[in-house]
């Protein structure tokens with residue numbers, strides 16, 4: 442979600458441009474039958490433009506919620522937005538009424554930057570359905586792609602890297618989901634941190650995140666026609682660079698995998714499985730262009746998010762050592778010390794499973810959904826929600842609602858266990874992945890990845906806070922930044938193998954990778 446300030450462009454231009462259309466819209470709305478949902482007072486033309494935070498809209502939405510309720514309506518220069526702080530309302534609108542709440546607004550910077558084809562940007566319709574059907578087929582369960590095998594293998598490698606360079610845990614965490622994703626999507630084996638395709642993917646992901654500062658273009662789409670040489674139009678340079686990157690990113694790895702496939706050298710992955718079924722006798726691949734679009738988005742959408750889930754897990758373990766101790770006690774009892782955990786152990790590890798749920802709740806990775814967009818006017822609880830409203834569900838607010846989750850800032854896996862405070866409550870997995878027809882298609886893959894990473898890490902290593910030269914605890918890094926996802930850097934810590942035996946087990950397994 443982009444919430445950048447319009448400061449880059451002159452306020453006069455903004456006012457002049459939106460004045461006529463916004464005034465007309467405003468007049469029309471005043472004549473409508475039901476009132477709009479409550480929200481901070483709007484000025485006639487610019488609406489709430491000057492109330493908009495430049496960062497962390499989810500915090501402002503929660504603050505506004507204290508005055509206006511769980512559904513806060515604002516308008517920014519004629520663009521209607523609904524911020525939803527509650528799970529129930531998000532379900533009512535985005536899931537139960539998904540036939541009209543499932544599109545996406547135009548995101549001009551993504552369009553001119555060459556990313557209009559990316560699944561999260563695609564408006565609701567046949568193209569989106571096709572993208573999602575492919576993603577569903579391969580990621581909604583591990584049965585077809587058997588991705589749990591590569592997640593398991595990736596974890597052995599991860600443990601090995603931790604053994605060798607524990608201080609660089611953030612680097613190893615970053616590599617784990619990326620390498621598994623590359624293997625699952627393209628059969629590409631990531632050998633080291635300098636992998637060309639991973640770097641390319643990460644550069645794209647960063648670039649797309651930078652688009653956040655150009656929300657102003659969505660309000661005044663005509664600005665896209667300003668030439669690059671005009672002062673203040675540096676977005677055109679970014680868009681040009683992004684178009685080039687987007688093209689090569691989409692093309693390079695797919696082309697390599699297809700070549701390997703045709704030569705009989707490719708490892709089984711989403712691309713080869715698709716090519717198996719979609720190549721006709723003349724060698725023509727059905728919907729090849731669209732398929733390339735879908736595969737390219739998997740790494741971009743799935744890598745950073747899954748990395749952050751594991752980074753949050755590590756932080757939780759350093760901050761709440763008693764939780765780590767209980768998880769390890771369960772792992773020792775169920776898995777023992779002669780082997781490393783596998784997915785077969787999952788059902789016997791309720792505390793570790795609860796820990797994974799709790800980590801997803803404790804620090805929302807994507808604090809707010811990507812904007813949903815209404816394709817028809819709606820009426821809800823006596824309020825009118827105009828056609829063309831951007832609807833943002835505040836995942837961050839839901840996750841730390843103290844009325845539902847007591848002590849929301851604490852990590853308490855036991856809350857999810859029988860008899861625990863939240864045993865019968867809404868599970869984090871029901872909202873941290875979004876809602877309705879735009880719900881994250883990678884959630885099952887991500888849940889598997891987090892489970893096996895947590896079980897492997899805690900089975901093998903002890904995580905402790907680091908001490909300074911005077912023997913004092915070094916403060917943890919709890920600083921999050923980013924708008925689309927909340928990035929977290931590493932904390933100073935000590936990561937040591939729990940036994941000599943586990944260290945040799947790790948060496949054995951990693952050698953057979």
Ligand code: HEM
Pocket residue numbers: 560561562573580738739740742743744746747750806807809810811812813873874875876877878879880881882883884886887
């Ligand atoms: C812990 C990890 C993850 C989290 C927290 C997460 C969260 C989300 C959220 C909140 C959305 C927006 C949903 C909405 O608009 O209602 C989303 C969309 C999406 N996610 Fe994930 N995600 C994760 C992992 C993944 C993975 C592994 C993949 C790859 C298979 C993936 C692919 C996507 C795609 C393609 C979309 C866009 C869907 C659409 O617009 O229809 N995500 N994700």
